[in-house]
Amino acid sequence: GAVVSQHPSWVICKSGTSVKIECRSLDFQATTMFWYRQFPKQSLMLMATSNEGSKATYEQGVEKDKFLINHASLTLSTLTVTSAHPEDSSFYICSARPGGSSYEQYFGPGTRLTVT
């Protein structure tokens, strides 16, 4: 089956620093990747959609200068949280859609970010 990995699975960083989270599709090419944020005991909220080779499309209310998304290849997308603050602490989940699919979406295992 299609596998999506995320790295790291858990990261702690200090306030004001930047942290990068990687999302990789291991056995398929992902023309589109999605980044979600999930607060404790809440649902997933889509942050942005990224297509390989083009700029990400951010959802309303998501600061694009704070959450930098790069989709440089068909198997890798990165989310960089810049100048992190404690309120950015959350669970970040990526998903990837294979090329040619109209509905399939495979999720990564998530990354827990804690900003101290």
Next chain:
Amino acid sequence: AQTVTQSQPEMSVQEAETVTLSCTYDTSESDYYLFWYKQPPSRQMILVIRQEAYKQQNATENRFSVNFQKAAKSFSLKISDSQLGDAAMYFCAYSPWGAQKLVFGQGTRLTINP
């Protein structure tokens, strides 16, 4: 804007019994997909079942089946012969046809009592 509503924050069921999770959605589109995802304590999202809106027949996957009522914009999930491993958060999700993103409901936490 499309919205998905799950009105049951928590549900519980005895092992081997049947449970139904509710979901309603709001859209002006005629073609779309509906999904149920399971999120166990590991937090890995797992697709449980998918329904295409143009199909009248309700989708089934082993012990999981849906009751899709397009006119009522309702999409419930029935789990038969509940097992301890079914305990998880269940999210209903909507995706317009041809669009890319998923819109999730608030989730229902399902507990299985042995």
